[in-house]
Amino acid sequence: MTLSRLLRCAGVSTAIHRFYPVSVGNQQFVFWIMASTACFVIVSRNDIPIYEAEVGSVLKKEEAAHLHQFILHAALDIVQDLAWTTSAMFLKSVDRFNDLVVSVYVTAGHTRLMLLHDSRNEDGIKSFFQDVHELYLKILLNPLYLPGSRITSSHFDTKVRALARKYL
Amino acid sequence: MAPLAPRSGDAVFASVERVNAELFTLTYGAIVRQLITDLEEVEEVNKQLDQMGYNIGVRLIDEFLAKSNVSRCVDFKETAEVIAKVGFKMFLGVTATVINWDAEGTSCSLVLEDNPLVDFVELPDTCQGLSYCNILSGVIRGALEMVSMKTEITWVRDMLQGDDAYELRVKLLKQVPEEYPYKDDD
């Protein structure tokens, strides 16, 4: 199932991807989704999300959470096959939803870094992935971290967000 | 046979067979991980690590004396320096600094300048109180016991617990005066 179809199923209109309505109390606001809108997820080898962050996004929390689900389910299948056709870690964009694109980076141990974004800055995205990959390696090298378990380090979170600001 | 001059830590380390520190670090990590899974209680893990270290110390002393040409140290002060500069260097490739002697000269601190056991280790919330490097205190206690020095060793500072260094307090409890029957034939 493609991402756009999933989004439609969930009732997210494809027409509002640029102007996004948000309710605060009984007032409606419409936000322009910034060029840097992105959400970032790390998925374990066993398809379990172990880290999530909304970076530069104005989406409401639950909307963002929905988007994460869509990214996971729609793009994971594509990544599953694509990952075996190249030895590169950076798979570039694997799926799209109008202006939103899913870019993926697969580590040697098949941990997947997935980014839903609307920027076209491929170099920035690649650098972002590479730097997060290195942070992930440091988490993994800790013998007391169980591979595939949730990344709870607040330093990791802070650093990922800083990298997102730098590159995305 | 004429006594050989004691060798420096650097010289000994350069002459022994060595392995990649990552193999060592990751293997040690796997051991700690197993102990946590098996024993559950952090206190029990600390005890087991100390025991493992003690076992190692008891066996390691012969190799240490043979390869370093260090004859039996005359006093505890000299012993501490030898552990810091030759012992640590010879086995782990790092040295320690001896500081904070007490007035009686029976207790001092060893501050590690580098610690190959802990690369990228961070204690998760579930492991607070884990003395990750406890094997080291066991090694020193075991080795010193074999040269007739009964010691008590405690961690004063531990970077994994948020301190700014790794510091071991070594306290000499009892020194058995008789000659240690060490033979240079290992």
Place this chain on the structure above:
Amino acid sequence: MIGVGKAKQYANVLDKPLSRGRQEVSLSAFAFLFSELVQYNQTQVDNIAELERRLEDAGYAVGARVLELLCHREKGNRRETRLLGILSFIHSTVWKVLFGKVADSLEKGTEHEDEYMISEKELLVNRFISVPKDMGAFNCGAFVAGIVRGVLDSAGFPAVVTAHFVPIEGQQRPRTTILIKFAEEVLRREARLG
């Protein structure tokens, strides 16, 4: 490394640069540690098979990390996607980094399509351990088999990996062979990738 300076202070492990893999410890330090690993695990089991399984588990934890670290550091962030690629990565890169030398040999099993063997005349972990007679065929190489399985499994090549002593003619000491038997899905994928 001679003349190591003061330990650098890092606010957090994530600030510390990844190691270049050049630091060393003495082989004795590793030997002492490894023998404690074996002895501790002996107290936790009733039989040899269980002891080997536990050593394999410990090795697996090492292998899973080694795969990610070395693909990043030694392979410039290239993943291994093919069976022969990952085997040669283990035989060459992993062995060289962990044991200081490339493995003596990598062969395909003659009887089974899904079997491969990495052999070493004197496997590092078997150099300093003498197995008591009453422990029969116990092989400390189970730890290394675990490392190999950790690398393979994490890279998406599930396999059963075991360590065996194989006598060599005219030699007193047997060599150790790490036998790798790949899961069916791995061979199916290989066939599909052509």
